[in-house]
Amino acid sequence: xxxxxxxxxxxxxxxxxxxxxxxxxxxxxxxxxxxxxxxxxxxxxxxxxxxxxxxxxxxxxxxxxxxxxxxxxxxxxxxxxxxxxxxxxxxxxxxxxxxxxxxxxxxxxxxxxxxxxxxxxxxxxxxxxxxxxxxxxxxxxxxxxxxxxxxxxxxxxxxxxxxxxxxxxxxxxxxxxxxxxxxxxxxxxxxxxxxxxxxxxxxxxxxxxxxxxxxxxx
Numbered sequence: 001x002x003x004x005x006x007x008x009x010x011x012x013x014x015x016x017x018x019x020x021x022x023x024x025x026x027x028x029x030x031x032x033x034x035x036x037x038x039x040x041x042x043x044x045x046x047x048x049x050x051x052x053x054x055x056x057x058x059x060x061x062x063x064x065x066x067x068x069x070x071x072x073x074x075x076x077x078x079x080x081x082x083x084x085x086x087x088x089x090x091x092x093x094x095x096x097x098x099x100x101x102x103x104x105x106x107x108x109x110x111x112x113x114x115x116x117x118x119x120x121x122x123x124x125x126x127x128x129x130x131x132x133x134x135x136x137x138x139x140x141x142x143x144x145x146x147x148x149x150x151x152x153x154x155x156x157x158x159x160x161x162x163x164x165x166x167x168x169x170x171x172x173x174x175x176x177x178x179x180x181x182x183x184x185x186x187x188x189x190x191x192x193x194x195x196x197x198x199x200x201x202x203x204x205x206x207x208x209x210x211x212x213x214x215x216x217x218x
Contacts, residue, residue, distance in 0.1 A: 001062065001106050001168050002127050004161045006135025007142075008069065008099045011158060014143045015151060016092055022085040022149055033089075041096035044068075048101035058112065058215060061105035062169050069098015070162040077155040098162065112215035113176065116206030176214040186210040 016037060020030040044065075052061035072094025081088045110127060114120040142154040187210055202209040 001165055002131035003135045004165045005102045006131045007139035010136050010139025019088045022081050037092050037096050040093050041100040044097040045101040058109040059173050065098045065101040066162050066165045069095050073158045081149045115212050119206050176216055180213050183210045
């Protein structure tokens with residue numbers, strides 16, 4: 001999921017100036033007009049984080065931005081940037097609002113489900129390294145010069161990525177639900193007086209400890 005978000009973020013930085021340039025602005029002004037898009041995305045990121053904390057939701061904080069981003073990418077794919085560049089510029093606001101809010105939601109959801117300081121440290125490092133590495137390579141190479149300004153290949157790939165993000169988020173939720181049920185079964189089969197011993201036996205197992213429940217939503 002982080003890789004998908006990273007690839008979209010890199011792709012946005014490549015495609016946005018071209019879109020604004022089609023509005024008739026010079027290269028310098030086209031760069032300046034990227035600011036409102038990123039500022040709006042920043043506001044949506046803060047809003048998504050506040051709502052997620054108030055409602056105690058992580059899963060929905062990942063899924064909802066993916067929907068917004070998918071709508072934006074679909075507009076880019078179906079509307080001509082030559083005849084309606086303003087519509088594409090509006091769509092970029094949606095795309096950015098689907099990408100940037102996902103990052104803190106994904107990071108917090110993963111960190112919540114890694115127990116043990118070393119496992120969490122290594123897990124987070126792998127997430128950022130692989131996510132940005134792979135995502136950066138993909139996102140920076142899908143906007144083909146020969147397809148300018150439609151960039152059909154890039155938008156098709158992003159549609160596939162956002163859709164796959166949905167599948168991954170739902171799959172992760174289902175896997176965590178199954179893992180929690182297994183732990184609940186172990187706890188139910190353990191006598192009340194033996195819970196402390198069970199916790200002691202698994203004290204070095206981190207999130208594999210039956211007493212550690214994975215974060216599903218909150």
